[in-house]
Amino acid sequence: MSDPKPYIVHFDLDSFFVAVEILLDPSLKGKPVIVGGSAKRGVVSTCSYEARKYGVHSAMPMQTAMRLCPHAVVLRGHYEEYGKYSALVTDIIASKVPLYQKASIDEFYCDLTGMDRFFGVSQYTRQLREYIIKETRLPISCGLSSAKFISKMATNEAKPNGFLEIPHGKEKDFLWPLGIEKINGVGKQTEQRLRKMGLHTIRDIALTPKDLLISQLGKWGEDLWRKSQGIGSGEIEQHWEQKSMSHETTFHDNQLDTDFLHRKLVALTERNAYDLRQDNKLTGCITVKIRYSDFETTSRQEAIPYTALDDELIKKAKMIFDKFYQQGRPVRLIGVRFSQLADDGMQMDLFNRQHEKLNLYKAVDAIKNRFGKTAVSKAVTSGPKNESKK
The missing domain is CATH 1.10.150.20 (5' to 3' exonuclease, C-terminal subdomain)
Incomplete structure (x- = not known):
């Protein structure tokens, strides 16, 4: 029996950040919109098609963009909202296809190989695209072909908000x-x-x-x-819901000291973030786990703007911990898990200097790789070592 013909779909949310901004403020529709830093500083993160007509494009310095399109509406962006809508699209795709890869915050590959025996793959892809648009109100383009790179190129040709199929042969x-x-x-x-x-x-x-x-x-x-x-x-690649990175610590003696627990939480988050950067990934969800001395175990997770930066992740981990930790109860174990992983080539908050920060952290990682992971650490993580690690 011959192998089934491959069917690969590529989805790309059109001008994703701008599309979300239009949902938040419909008056922006039809206007040249730039999501980026101030008009004098930073770079363009993304822009509307109306702004692209003037030559504006992603990663362009804001000063250049404003010279090309001085009447553009400049927005700093609502990055938590982008994360929420990205997660919504991901959940839809995860529920509708057998295998998918989240390539970035606004880009997905789906493998529909074998589905042609049960469905018309072309019709199924069209219906899935229409369902995503209906449920999210976001424009999305897609391409269908026998290979990932062809599907991505088909998507580019189908933009904006279109579908293009390249039949086998x-x-x-x-x-x-x-x-x-x-x-x-x-x-x-x-x-x-x-x-x-x-x-x-x-x-x-x-x-x-x-x-x-x-x-x-x-x-x-x-x-x-x-x-x-x-x-x-x-x-x-296997979809991100089956991928996560986690570290947890079990203490020899049950702990009540919140400052001590914070230090261990920071250390665990740092270890996760290091692993994240080693795999060139970003995380869009962080989970904090607490096991009390009576072995009752609870956890809380929150979606976050995609990042691999220690300071952002530590801040969120401590916030989650402080929200649900029951003061006065001895703690036996704490853990931190990152999920909803995506490649770090995805769009980031460029004008908040995320790329510069990420490069700085990677430089520190290189020192750790050369001289050992304990060569560089935050002062807050130092303290008595009275726990076992998993």
Whole structure:
């Protein structure tokens, strides 16, 4: 029996941050909206299609954006709301497909391979997209094909708020007329090198000997050739609900000292955040677990704006702990778990210097990797070691 044909869907919430802002304030609809820092500082996180007509784009300095579109509405953004709507879309997708990958706060891959035996995959994808729009009131584009990269490119061609299917056997018909800049991962430098080689369309790449591409571009040259032939991966990582990172501590002696418990909570959160960054992940949900001396165990979780930063995570962990810890009850164990994980390439709060902070934490991580995890630690985490770790 031959393997079933792969069916990969890519979903992308259009101008996600702006779309959420419009839900919060409908008067913004149809206006050039920029989510980013102040008009004088920071960078553009995302912008509406009306602002894009003036040449504004993500990661552009705000001063440049304001020169291009001086009448734009500039918003600092409601990042907790973005997290809530992202979680809502994720829950819908999780309930409707057998396997999915949350690639970022606003981007998903779904594997519908095998479903063609029971459903029309194209019709099912259309219905799922329409259901997401109905339930969230957010615009979302999607592509359906045999491979992840083709589906993502189909989504890009379907924007805004559209659907495009590339049938099996029609991959080259879709890809070959497109410009080389349309290939995922081709930046300005690679584009310039390809154009110097006389390659301007994906068809040009496909008709170039593979060995020549490899000699000029190394492994990336081989990857480009394979993509130009419509050959790509359909592998979907297991969805984030089955992924989490956690650490917990059981004390030799039951503890009542809130300051002591705070120190251990900070240490556990730091360890989780370190693991998070080692895997190049962000978390969108944090859970604090408490087991009392009588073995009653309780936990509380809260959705958070996606991050991998110690200070943000520690602040939220302590807040959750303080909310539900029953003062005066001896504690036997505390734990911290991160879930709803996503790749750290997703959009972050750029103008709040998250990227600079993340790079700083990663530099500290590098020191820990070289000299040991205890080489650098916060003063608040130091204290008597009277617990066992799991």
